[in-house]
Amino acid sequence: MKKAETEQKRFISLTVNGDDFEVEISACDRLIDVLRGKLGLTGTKEGCGIGECGACTVLMDGAPVNSCLVPAFQAEGSVIETVEGLDASGKLHPLQEAFVEHTAIQCGYCTPGMLMSALALLRENPRPTREEITRAISGNLCRCTGYHQIIAAIEDASAKMKTTE
Amino acid sequence: MTLGFIRPKTVGEAMEVLDEHKDSSKIVAGATDVTVQLRSAKPVEEKPLWLVDITRIPELSYVNLENGIVRIGAMTTHRDIARSAVIHDVAPFLADACLSVGSPQIRTRGTIGGNIVNASPAADSLPPLTALSARLRLVSRRGSRDVALCDFFKGAYKTIIEPDEILEEVYFKAPQPSSRCAFLKLGRRESLAIARLSVAVLLDMDESGKILEAAIAPGACLPMPARIARAEQALIGKIPDEESVDMTSLEVGEEMVRVSGVRWSTEYKKPVACALTKRAIWKALGVDVD
Numbered sequence: 001m002k003k004a005e006t007e008q009k010r011f012i013s014l015t016v017n018g019d020d021f022e023v024e025i026s027a028c029d030r031l032i033d034v035l036r037g038k039l040g041l042t043g044t045k046e047g048c049g050i051g052e053c054g055a056c057t058v059l060m061d062g063a064p065v066n067s068c069l070v071p072a073f074q075a076e077g078s079v080i081e082t083v084e085g086l087d088a089s090g091k092l093h094p095l096q097e098a099f100v101e102h103t104a105i106q107c108g109y110c111t112p113g114m115l116m117s118a119l120a121l122l123r124e125n126p127r128p129t130r131e132e133i134t135r136a137i138s139g140n141l142c143r144c145t146g147y148h149q150i151i152a153a154i155e156d157a158s159a160k161m162k163t164t165e
Numbered sequence: 166m167t168l169g170f171i172r173p174k175t176v177g178e179a180m181e182v183l184d185e186h187k188d189s190s191k192i193v194a195g196a197t198d199v200t201v202q203l204r205s206a207k208p209v210e211e212k213p214l215w216l217v218d219i220t221r222i223p224e225l226s227y228v229n230l231e232n233g234i235v236r237i238g239a240m241t242t243h244r245d246i247a248r249s250a251v252i253h254d255v256a257p258f259l260a261d262a263c264l265s266v267g268s269p270q271i272r273t274r275g276t277i278g279g280n281i282v283n284a285s286p287a288a289d290s291l292p293p294l295t296a297l298s299a300r301l302r303l304v305s306r307r308g309s310r311d312v313a314l315c316d317f318f319k320g321a322y323k324t325i326i327e328p329d330e331i332l333e334e335v336y337f338k339a340p341q342p343s344s345r346c347a348f349l350k351l352g353r354r355e356s357l358a359i360a361r362l363s364v365a366v367l368l369d370m371d372e373s374g375k376i377l378e379a380a381i382a383p384g385a386c387l388p389m390p391a392r393i394a395r396a397e398q399a400l401i402g403k404i405p406d407e408e409s410v411d412m413t414s415l416e417v418g419e420e421m422v423r424v425s426g427v428r429w430s431t432e433y434k435k436p437v438a439c440a441l442t443k444r445a446i447w448k449a450l451g452v453d454v455d
Contacts, residue, residue, distance in 0.1 A: 008169035027168040027216060028203060033325025050201045051271055052357050063244070063273040069200045070274065071193065074171045074220050117269065138356035 005033050016041065017085030029072035031065075032056050035082060040064040045081040047141075054140035057113035058082045064120045064139070083112035086119070095119060098157035104149040110142040118154045128163055130155065167213035176333065177305060177380050180326075182217050183329045184306045190215040192331060193272035194240055198283050225278075225333065228252060236336040239278025242271070246277060255339040258348035258365055258449075259293040265350045266290070268357050278332045281314070285359075286321045287385040292365035293348050295382035295390040297337040305377070318389035319448070338415040344369040347449035349441050350384075360385040362437055364417070367447040374404045381413070386421045386438055393420045396442070405450060414442040 013022045014030065016039060023038045035041045038078055044067060051066040058067045059081040086093035088121030092100070095115050105111050114137055121136035128136065133154050134147075143148060170193075171186075173179035183190055193199050219225060225240035228249045235255055237246065246252055247264040266272050266280070266289045279300065280290045291314075299314040303326060314335070317436050322437045326332065338351035340346065346367045352358025369377045379397040380391060396416035401407045418439040421430060447454045 008167070010170075013379075027170045030200060049196055049204070051267070052270060054270060058268055060273070064270045065273050066197075066268075066270045069197050069271075071170070071196050071200060071216070071218070073172065074193075074196060074218060076172075120269075136269060141269045141357075 012032060012073060013108065014075050014078050014080060016080045017082060017088060017123040023072075025072040027071075027073070030068055030076045031058070031060070031070040031072055031080070032067035034072050034075065035080070041082050041084050045109055045112055047109065053103070053110070053139075054117065055110055055114045056117045057140060059116055059120055062119075062120070062123070064117050066139075080139070081116070081119075083115055086115060090129070093119075094161050095154070095157040098153040098160065099150070102149045102153035102156065104145055108143040110140055110145070114140045114147070114150055118157070122158055123162060127158055128154075168216070169218040170218055172218045174221050176222060176224060176331065179219055179222060179331055180219060180304060180306045180329070181332065182215070186213075186215045186217075187328045189213045190217050190328065192282075193218045194220060194276045194279045195242065196359070197271050197275045198279065203361060207448060215297050219299045219324070219331065230255065230339060233334055233339050235339050236334050237277055239281075239332045240276050241278075243267075243272035243275050243277065243280070246290075247272065256293065256297060256337075258346040258367070259290065259297070261348045262289045262293045262350070262363075262365065263427070265348070265352075265360075265363075271357075277335060278391070280326060281335060282332055283315070284318055284322045284324050284389070285428050286388055286390075287360045287363075289350060289360060289363065291390040292363050292382040292384040293367075294335060295335070295381035295392060296346070296365040296367040297340065298380070299335050299337040301335050302332045302333045303327075303330045309333070314390075315391060321388045340367060341369050341373075344378075345449040345451065347445045349448065351437065351441055362434060362441055364388055364442050364445045365436070366442070366449045368400070368446070376400050376403055376405060379413075381417060381442065383417055383421065383438060383442065386434055387424050391424075393417050395420060405446065410443055410446050413446065414439040417442040 009026050035044050045055040047053035048067050051069045056067040057064050117137050117140050133151050171182050225238040227238040228251050230251045243263040243266045247260050252260045280288045346364045350360045350363040365382045369381040379400045381396045382392050396413045399413040418435040
């Protein structure tokens with residue numbers, strides 16, 4: 001949009017990957033601008049910027065959202081999880097391991113969003129069917145890897161996460 | 166210009182803010198449309214714009230059934246409606262419609278109130294709400310008013326809502342337990358697709374299977390939501406058979422052309438509107454035609 005001459009700025013606090021942050025935002029900042037621009041969490045990618053590709057998917061209070069569509073002011077007080085939180089312990093998350101094992105990554109641009117959609121699914125439904133996996137990632141477009149490897153990786157992660165619980 | 170945001174915590178506070186900034190405010194709910202609109206290349210107006218964010222108003226998010234009336238708060242998300250036991254029980258086609266919106270990510274944020282007020286002719290929740298003869302409650306500091314959903318729209322993307330008003334809830338009479346319903350949507354793909362055509366069908370019948378009441382509301386082929394009376398009349402009083410269902414479906418296609426005129430897409434849309442209606446009627450009746 002045409003840059004507003006004066007934009008109201010305000011500090012908001014939010015939790016990202018378990019850490020509390022206070023950041024200054026303006027009215028037209030989006031959640032993705034906060035994550036990438038203010039917090040340096042560039043794992044979350046911006047694809048289309050209009051909510052159609054899912055590359056920017058993060059979890060907001062546990063549910064998947066397009067961070068390009070969430071105004072930053074709406075993120076105040078929320079709990080955000082991004083791809084950087086997956087291997088916070090220094091070890092790849094079982095989903096990430098499965099994506100590597102199944103070659104479910106080619107260019108990798110859709111991967112952070114895919115992982116977050118898959119994480120939301122497995123938390124709610126630890127043993128999903130193929131159909132349920134397909135639906136859960138239906139808001140994430142991949143244009144090179146191919147969905148078969150991605151679905152297989154999520155299935156495999158689900159089986160491994162189940163047995164390690 | 167000045168761009169700012171205000172986050173009221175109650176409907177009362179929101180009404181005050183809207184009253185104060187009548188001509189310079191825009192309500193933001195799930196923001197899935199507003200964020201894109203604000204960032205579009207179109208030049209913005211040279212006046213201050215206050216974004217009035219209503220996502221912090223818990224009293225606007227609910228689905229309940231009391232005395233035969235289903236009430237849905239305007240801030241209820243598509244995700245919550247698609248998962249609501251009440252909606253699955255009394256109007257499963259509304260759950261299906263909400264589940265067909267955008268993607269899981271969009272449904273987490275997008276609200277039924279936003280879907281209604283945005284007034285897109287292709288909005289997924291509108292055909293079932295139209296078939297249910299839903300009503301809306303609009304509130305402002307001046308008071309509240311109650312309008313039929315079908316009277317709320319003035320045209321594509323145009324409604325009668327005043328700048329100081331908020332849509333508080335949408336409500337409808339729970340259909341008879343004997344009624345049957347279906348919603349079908351045709352998009353270019355299954356997810357993240359704007360409806361090219363959709364249709365909602367709600368039928369009530371007696372024990373012999375004779376249709377007592379019918380509501381047929383197509384989407385994405387009329388400038389604003391409407392039921393097709395001629396199609397409904399072609400079904401009422403009959404036990405549906407191939408002939409009466411075909412006749413009913415043809416009326417939907419004819420009405421589309423009468424209202425929307427002949428367009429470049431008519432050659433495609435007319436037979437598809439008929440076919441989709443036919444399938445929806447049979448689906449509502451529990452007959453698998455595919």
